Amino acid sequence: MSQQVQGVISRAKGAPVELTTIVVPDPGPGEAVVRVQACGVCHTDLHYREGGINDEYPFLLGHEAAGVVESVGADVTHLEPGDYVILNWRAVCGACRACRRGRPQYCFDTHNADQKMTLEDGTELSPALGIGAFAEKTLVAAGQCTKVDPAASPAAAGLLGCGIMAGIGAAINTGGVSRGDSVAVIGCGGVGSAAVAGARLAGAGRIIAVDLEDRKLEWARGFGATHTVNAREADTVEAIRALTDGFGADVVIDAVGVPQTYEQAFYARDLAGTVVLVGVPTPDMRLDLPLLDVFGRGGALKSSWYGDCLPSRDFPMLVDLYTQGRLDLDGFVTEEIGLGDVEEAFARMERGEVLRSVVRL
Ligand SMILES: NC(=O)c1ccc[n+]([C@@H]2O[C@H](COP(=O)([O-])OP(=O)(O)OC[C@H]3O[C@@H](n4cnc5c(N)ncnc54)[C@H](O)[C@@H]3O)[C@@H](O)[C@H]2O)c1
Ligand SMILES: [Zn+2]
Ligand SMILES: [Zn+2]
Numbered sequence: 001m002s003q004q005v006q007g008v009i010s011r012a013k014g015a016p017v018e019l020t021t022i023v024v025p026d027p028g029p030g031e032a033v034v035r036v037q038a039c040g041v042c043h044t045d046l047h048y049r050e051g052g053i054n055d056e057y058p059f060l061l062g063h064e065a066a067g068v069v070e071s072v073g074a075d076v077t078h079l080e081p082g083d084y085v086i087l088n089w090r091a092v093c094g095a096c097r098a099c100r101r102g103r104p105q106y107c108f109d110t111h112n113a114d115q116k117m118t119l120e121d122g123t124e125l126s127p128a129l130g131i132g133a134f135a136e137k138t139l140v141a142a143g144q145c146t147k148v149d150p151a152a153s154p155a156a157a158g159l160l161g162c163g164i165m166a167g168i169g170a171a172i173n174t175g176g177v178s179r180g181d182s183v184a185v186i187g188c189g190g191v192g193s194a195a196v197a198g199a200r201l202a203g204a205g206r207i208i209a210v211d212l213e214d215r216k217l218e219w220a221r222g223f224g225a226t227h228t229v230n231a232r233e234a235d236t237v238e239a240i241r242a243l244t245d246g247f248g249a250d251v252v253i254d255a256v257g258v259p260q261t262y263e264q265a266f267y268a269r270d271l272a273g274t275v276v277l278v279g280v281p282t283p284d285m286r287l288d289l290p291l292l293d294v295f296g297r298g299g300a301l302k303s304s305w306y307g308d309c310l311p312s313r314d315f316p317m318l319v320d321l322y323t324q325g326r327l328d329l330d331g332f333v334t335e336e337i338g339l340g341d342v343e344e345a346f347a348r349m350e351r352g353e354v355l356r357s358v359v360r361l
Contacts, residue, residue, distance in 0.1 A: 001026060007117075007135030008342045009125065010059040013051040016343045017061060022125060024137050025115045027073040032142045034085065037154035039133040040064035040333075041345045041357045042163045043189065044280060048128050049346070052282040056126040060117060061342065062134030062359065063089055063127075066158035069145060076142040084150040086161045086319075088311035089129035091143030105173070105310045113139045129162070134342055134359055146311040148319040155336060155358045156322060156329035159190070160315050162306070163356070164332055167194025167255060168318065169307015170278040172202045175251040179203035184240045184249040186210045186231075186265055188220040189349070190332055190356045191278055192255030197327065198307075199251075200224030208243050210236050213352040222331055236261075240268035248273060257281045263289065272298040278307070336360045 007022040027033050039062040048059045069083040079085070092107035093099055099107050112130030117139055119125065125132065132138050148157055159165075167190065171177045183199040185192045188211040199207045200223065209220035210229040217228035229239040241248050248270040254261045257279020265275045266289060294301070307314075321327040334354040337345055345357035 003137065004120070005136035006339055007132065008061050008339060010049040010057065010061055012057055014049070017049060017346075019340050021120050022060060022135060023118045023120060024139050025117070027071055027076070027139060028115055029073045029075045030142055031073045031113045031115065031139060032076060032079055032145055033070045033137055033139050034067045034087065034145065035070045035137050036065050036067040036133045036135060036361050038066050038158040038361065039359045040159050040163065040190070041342060041349060041359070043191070043349065044162070045128055046346050046349065047280060047282070058119065058123065058125055060125040060127045060132030060135060060138075063087070063129040063131040064158055064162035065131065065133035066154040066161065067133070070137060072142060079142050079145050079147070083145070083147050085145035085147055086157050086311070086315050087131050087133060087140060088144050088146050088161060088315070089131055090306050090309075090311065091141050092310070105308045106305075111141050111143065113141050115139060134339060136361055146315045148316050149323060151323050152319045152329070155333050155360060157319060158358065159329055159332055159356060160318055163190040164194040164329065165309050165314065165318070166278055166304065166307040167191040168198035168201070169309045169314065170253050170255070170276045170304040171195045171198030171251070173308040174278070174302050174304035175253060175274055175276045177202040177204050177251050180205045181250040182206040182208070182244050182270075184208040184210060184252045184268055185220070186236060186252065186254050186261045187256035187279060188216040189255065192253070193220050193223050193332065193355055195253045195255055195278065196220050196225050197223040201321070201327065206244065206249070208240055208249060210240070216352060219331070219355055223328065236264040237268045244270065247271070250274070251276065253278060255279050259285055259287050262287060266293075266297075266301070269297070269299065274300045274302060276302050276304050278304040332356045333358050
């Protein structure tokens with residue numbers, strides 16, 4: 001028997017999101033239904049609403065969530081009703097060429113639920129990143145559920161399901177930040193501030209936070225930034241170089257994802273340094289760089305999918321650091337809101353007023 005619950009959908013490009021009734025099927029083989037307890041508002045949800053990801057409207061938004069498993073499909077063995085889980089959007093297959101080579105964090109064939117959630121009239125929904133968790137309940141692949149210590153509150157734990165994991169992972173997994181490195185992070189929203197926190201966890205020496213908003217820079221200091229740059233008042237590249245003895249940072253993380261910030265990251269990096277792109281560009285964006293500079297500056301230009309995380313490895317580890325007081329996840333939660341408040345949360349995100357608005361259910 002399917003069930004009807006409330007969920008937040010995006011019906012058409014740019015149109016305000018709507019809270020409406022959605023139909024959630026019972027879990028089939030390999031699937032689970034999760035009662036969502038908290039779901040953060042990530043910029044990627046806004047990208048979906050704006051048509052920046054694809055045109056498969058209507059979208060069921062929300063993908064940064066924690067909750068409790070309600071029911072599982074017949075053949076699901078690693079999960080049972082009552083389990084406390086963080087939802088992940090890269091459930092690894094175990095069989096593709098990346099998985100077979102022991103690099104499951106790059107899995108090229110991640111999976112989602114086979115069945116579709118729908119509107120009451122039967123219209124199929126596209127769940128954001130295969131999750132769709134701005135909803136009382138959602139249907140996912142069982143592999144998208146990662147069990148963690150219930151001692152972590154849903155609002156905090158859920159953040160690891162996307163942006164905060166992506167940011168921390170951009171620093172510690174993709175960027176390979178290690179003790180004594182200098183790190184610059186361009187764009188200190190939820191993702192960028194998490195990259196700052198990740199750089200601190202990894203023992204970086206100098207951590208430079210860049211944003212357009214002073215309040216973001218203040219929050220970034222709380223997560224470990226040693227220096228801040230307001231990009232409205234200073235040239236990002238010159239400022240980062242000035243703070244690194246004129247050379248540039250060992251690792252520069254672009255947590256905005258537009259050509260301008262990518263180019264800044266490219267030139268604000270020391271010779272043989274690393275650029276990590278974790279912000280998500282839109283299909284119209286183009287980059288124009290002198291190929292000789294790409295060669296001559298050496299190093300690595302990397303992209304970070306979900307912080308190159310392995311949910312089964314990284315979620316429980318970060319929850320442990322949180323419960324030990326070594327990672328301040330609560331600091332990312334600017335406000336807790338209801339399911340009906342997502343549109344307003346997008347506006348606050350665009351105005352730069354929040355790190356994370358978290359829907360509590
Ligand atoms: N790679 C991944 O797996 C992954 C996961 C989650 C989110 N993302 C992406 O990361 C990006 C950031 O997400 P978020 O939720 O933190 O968004 P956000 O809107 O909260 O943060 C973006 C920040 O960038 C700042 N900014 C914008 N333009 C800037 C500029 N020119 N110079 C300096 N700062 C600038 C803004 O003031 C804001 O603080 C988005 O593109 C999102 O889609 C990627
Ligand atoms: Zn795989
Ligand atoms: Zn996200």
